[in-house]
Amino acid sequence: MIAGPLQLLAPDGTVPAGEAVDAYADYRMDAAQLLAAYRFMVSARAADEWAFSLHRQGRLHTYAPSTGQEANSVGSIMALRQDDWFVQSYRELGGLMARGVPLSNYFLYWLGYEAGNDNEVDEFHLMPVAIPIASQLPHAVGLAQAERYLGTDRLAIGFIGDGGTSEGDFHEAMNFAGVWKAPVIIFVQNNQYAISLPRSRQTASNTIAEKAGAYGMRGVQVDGNDVTAVFAATAEAAEIVRSGGLPTLIEGVTYRVAAHTTSDDPNRYREIDEVAAWKNRDPIVRLQKLLRSRGLASEEELQASIEEARQHARDEFDRVEASAAPALEEGFQHLYAELPPLLQAQLSERRRLQERTGK
Amino acid sequence: MIAGPLQLLAPDGTVPAGEAVDAYADYRMDAAQLLAAYRFMVSARAADEWAFSLHRQGRLHTYAPSTGQEANSVGSIMALRQDDWFVQSYRELGGLMARGVPLSNYFLYWLGYEAGNDNEVDEFHLMPVAIPIASQLPHAVGLAQAERYLGTDRLAIGFIGDGGTSEGDFHEAMNFAGVWKAPVIIFVQNNQYAISLPRSRQTASNTIAEKAGAYGMRGVQVDGNDVTAVFAATAEAAEIVRSGGLPTLIEGVTYRVAAHTTSDDPNRYREIDEVAAWKNRDPIVRLQKLLRSRGLASEEELQASIEEARQHARDEFDRVEASAAPALEEGFQHLYAELPPLLQAQLSERRRLQERTGK
Amino acid sequence: MSAANLVTSVNAGLAVALESDERVVMYGQDIGRNGGVFQATAGLQERFGERRVFDVPLAESGIVGTAIGMAVAGLRPVVEMQFSGFVYPAFNQIVSHVARLRNRTRGSMSLPMVIRMPYGGAVRALEHHSESMEAIFAHVPGLKVVIPSTPHDAKGLLLAAVRDPDPVIFMEPKRLYHSPQQEIPEGDYELPLGQARVVQEGDAVTVIGYGGQMRDIRAAAAHLKRQDIAIEVIDLRTIYPFDQETVVESVRKTGRLLVVHEGPRSFGVGAEIVSFATEEAFMYLDAPPRRLTGTDTIIPLPASEHFYFMQPEHIVDAVLELIET
C-alpha cells in the first residue's frame, strides 16, 4: 500500500539510494535537526502515553492521541519557520513540540480550559485546536493570502486528516489556494481511518495526493512515518510556495495505532494484525535506528531522552492540574472585546443565582 | 480553448473524421433524433427570447436565459430514458423540452408561482429548479443510489454550472458518487462565466472534466454546442453507469451568450468580441447545417419549426398569465402534509388581518 | 415491556423502524460496525445488513443532501449527525431543501426523512460537542423539531418521526442517554408529534422544559413537593410545531410561568414560549414570566461547563421567587 510515497529512511533505519533520494539532497536534515526531531517526537509520545494513563486514572476526560503519527507534524513544522502560520487540527502534538508550545497549555486544553489555546500569537503563529473537521483549512489559505497582501514571505500550513478530505471545506480551501496561488501547504495526515471508516471507503481516488490536480495544485505523497521524508517534502514545498510557485498538498501516509480518542474502541472495526504491522513501522523506532547507526546518539542517550520527556509530561500535568481553577465569569470575559450591557445583565443574574443557591 | 473536447459535428456543419468520431459510432443520433433535437432546441430558444421580451414589457420579472446552451441539456436528456432522474439547476430549458415538460409550467415558475414546479413526478422524474448553487448535486447522487437500492436500472443526471464546481456540495456529491459508484452522471454546463467571474478565475485546474479523477470518477469533456457530441457522450456514460461502471462527470463546453439574468448587464465585465465569436458557434445554426446537408429538412421546414415554437411560447405564456391568480392560503397549503394547529392559527390571524384591512 | 435507558430505547426504535419498513435506510458516520459513537445504532448493521445500515464519507451536507434524493425516490432515510455541533455544514441543505421541497413542488414531492443527532451538554465532552441550538431549527419553516426526554418517549416519538410524511429533526439529549432505565413497550408504538406531556400536575407555577434539562426540572419538582408546592411540569417534546394548547391552558391555570432550557437565552426557545404565553394568557398572569436558560455565551469547555447549565437548585429558587411575586 505504501510503495509509492517518498521515503528517505527505510523502516529498518537504512537510507535508500536512488533518484528520489538524490532529488531531495538539498533538504536533508543535519545531525542537530535529527536529534531535535527525536526530542520532539519522544516528547509528544510521552505526553500522549501519560494522557492515556491519566484518562484511566480519571484525571483527564476525553483525549485524542497522536501516537504513531509524530513524524508528520514534527517533520513538517521543523521544515518551516517559526513565523509561518501553523493551522492545526487536533493530532499535531509533535508539531506543537517542534514549535515550542508549552506542554502545559496543551494539557490545559485537554483538561477542559480555553486558556490552553491562549498561545502567544506573535511567538507561535498558531491557530487553536480545530475540531469541526476541515473547517480550519480555509483559515490557513486566508492567513497565507493575507501575508502576501502584507508583503511578508510567511506561508501557512494547514493540517487535516484523511477523513477531512471529504468535507466541502477541504474542497473550497484547495480551490481558493489554487486560484490565488496562495503560499500555503495543506498537509493531510492520512492515518487510514476516520474513527471507524477506513481510507478506502472515504474516497475512491487512488491517493489523496492526486486530489491536488483538481485544483491546479502540486500533490506529493510521503511516507509519514519517515520524519526525514516529511521534512524534505515540506522544505521543498515551502521553497516553492514562498517563491510564488504552486501551493502544495502533502499526503503523509501514516497510521493511527491508538484509538480515535479515549472514548473509542477500535477493536470494533479493525483487525489487530493490521495494527501490529503498522507498529513495526513506528517513526520513533525508525529514527532511533538512524541515530544509532550514524553514531549520533547512544542507546543510553536515546533512553534518557524518553525518560526526561516522561518526567516532563508528569510534572507539567501536575502543575497545570493543581493551578487550574474554573470560574463562572470565564464564559463572559472573552466573548467580545467589551462585554455588552445585555451580557453584563446575564452575568449579574447568573452570579445572583450562584449567591442564592451556592451553585 | 476548445480544441480538446469531443466534437462530432464541426461548427461548419460537417462531421469530422477520426478515431474519436469512430469510437462514438454506436452513439450516433438517427434522423428522427436529429429532427427532434432541433425541435427541442428551437422551442427552448423561442421561449427564451419571448421571456426576454416579456421582461422588457414588464410582464416577467427576473429571468435566467439558456440561449446558446441548448445543446447541452437537449443532447444529454435525449440520451437518457424518460424515467431517469433529471436534476436541474436553472439553465436546462432545452432539457425540459426534451423531457416533454409543459412550457406553461416553466413560465408559471418564472412568473412567480410555486405551481410551476408541480410536474407529475412519475411522468417526468424531474426535480424542481434549484437556485442555491451546487446544492442539487447531492440530490442526484441520492436519487441514483436509491434506485440501485430499489433494484431498478434508473440513473440520475445532475446539472450544474462551471461556477458551481467551487462549492463544497459539488465536492461532497462527487465524492459520494465515487465511493458508492452510484449510477449518476454529473453534467457541468461550462458556459465560461459565473455571473461576472470567468471560468479561468473560478478554478485553477485546466479543465473541469479532469476534476473527476479526484473522486475516482470518469471525466469527459465535450463540445457543448454540438448536440450530437453531447448525446454521444451521455449515451456512453449512461451505458457505463447503468451497468455498474464508474459514475461520470461530463463537462459541456459552451458559452452564456446572453446576460446571466435579466437583472444583469454583461457589458460591465466582458468584451463584445468574445460574445460575437461564440455566437458563431451557435448550436442551433450548427444543427441546421447538418439537417440541411443531410437533406433531413428544407430551409422552409427549419424556419417553420422556429415560427411554430415562437407561436407556442406566446400562446402558452398568455394562457398561463391569464389563469394564474395568487392566493393568501398558498403559503400554508403545502408546507406540511397536514397543517399543524400552530399554523392554522397563523393562517386565521392572517385572514383576519386581510378582512379588516383589505390587504 | 422491557427495561431501557434513552440510548437503548433509540436503538430499539431504530430496529423497529428497519424491521417494519423495507424503505427505511440508515446512514451516517461510524454508525455501522462501530454502532455509533454512543452505540445508538449498535447491532443494527449486523442485524439488517450493510445495505440498510451503512457508513458514508465524512461530509454532513453530502449526508443530508443525498438523503433528500433518497426520500424523493421513495426511501425513508434516517441519517445521523454525529453531534448536533456538526450539523452546521448541512445547514444549507436543511434550510434550502429539506424544509422546502414539499412547499416548492406544491406537495407533489415530499421528504419523509429523519435527521437524528445527539445534542446538549453536561457530559464533559469536547469543544463543539455540547451544542443546544434547537431554536435555529425551530425558526426554519417547514421542519419539525422533536426532543424526547425519556426512554418511553424516545422510542415512540422516533417511530412517529420515521413514519411522518415530513422531515423531522430529532435531537437526542446525550446527557440522558444513560439515564435510569424505564419500562417501555417491546414492539411497535408511536407517540404523536406536536403534543406536549404534562409530567406533573400542579397549580403553583407552570414549569416548561424539554430534553436535557427535564431531569433537573423533575428533581426540582420533587424537592418542591416535599415543601408542599405543586408545580405543573410540562415536557414540550416537540419544539416545533409546539403544543400551544397545553402551554396556554397550564399558564392560565397557574398564572405563573418558568421556562427552563440549556440553549442560549436570547432568541432562544424560552423567548417563544414566554412570548406566546404572554400574548395568549396575559390576563391570567400573576407574575412576570421567567426564563432560566443558558446564557448568551459559548458552552465552556468541560472544566467550566457546569456553570452553564441550570441545576435543580436554580429551578427551585426561581419557582420560589415566582411564587413570592
Added chain:
Amino acid sequence: MSAANLVTSVNAGLAVALESDERVVMYGQDIGRNGGVFQATAGLQERFGERRVFDVPLAESGIVGTAIGMAVAGLRPVVEMQFSGFVYPAFNQIVSHVARLRNRTRGSMSLPMVIRMPYGGAVRALEHHSESMEAIFAHVPGLKVVIPSTPHDAKGLLLAAVRDPDPVIFMEPKRLYHSPQQEIPEGDYELPLGQARVVQEGDAVTVIGYGGQMRDIRAAAAHLKRQDIAIEVIDLRTIYPFDQETVVESVRKTGRLLVVHEGPRSFGVGAEIVSFATEEAFMYLDAPPRRLTGTDTIIPLPASEHFYFMQPEHIVDAVLELIET
C-alpha cells in the same frame, strides 16, 4: 452632506472604510468589475485596485473561512454574501469559528471582520432571494447583528462595524436600497452599535421594528398621527446585542408593545423582544404585547410574496386594536 439612498450610502461607507485603513480588504462574488449585483460596491475596484477589492470563487464557506485567516493575520476583511439566502453554506464557519475565536483563545485572537449581505423581500426576487433569517444569527453567541434602515444609519453603522474589534453580521434591507435619498455626511462618521434609535416619540403604543419594515412602520405612524395618535417608533438597528434599555423604557412609558418584522413569527426576533419586555416591564403593561410578523411559512415566490409582508394598514390596525384593549 450629500444625498444618498441606502445602497449608495453603503457604497460610500465602504469607500471610506477602504480609504481610511489599508488593512481593509473586500471580496465576494461579482463585487469587482461588476460592482455587486446591487451595485453596492460599484467603482470600488476601479478606485482601490484589484488588490483591495476582488472577486473570488463561488463558495460561501471558503469566503468566510478565508476571511477568518485574513483577520487573524491582521487584515480587516469585509466580505459579501450575494444574498442572505446564500449564507447558509457558510453557517458552520460563522457559528463554529467566527463567533468563537476570541472566546476560544481567551482574547489572544480576535476577528475584526464584517459579513455583509442584502436581506429580506418585497422586491419580487427569485426563490431564496428574499430571506429574513436574522434571528438565527442573533441566537449565536459571539456575533453582533446589525440592520440599518436609513442611508444615514447604513453608512455610520457600517463604518462602526468595520472598525469593531469583533465580527459583525451586517444585513442590508434590499427593499430599501433604492428608497428616497437622504442627506448624509460626506466623510467619515460612525454610529454606535448596540443602540436603538427612537424614530418618533409617542405615548400610545411602542412599535419596534428594524430594517425592511421600518418604512411601513413610519408610514403607519404618519397615518396614525393624522388621527392624533402618537406611537413611539423604535428602530432597533442592532439586533444583537439589542438595546434593552431603550426598549424597556419605552414599554414602561406606553404600556403597550407591538413588534413588526418580516422573518417568520415563531422563535423570531419578535419573540425575544416581547419576552424581554414582558419580563422587565410586566407591571407597566396595559395590554398583551403583539407580534406582527411574517408567518411560519416560506416566503412565497414573487407572485404571492405580498401576502407575506406586513403593510402599513396592518400596522395601523394592530395599533388601534392594542389601544382599544
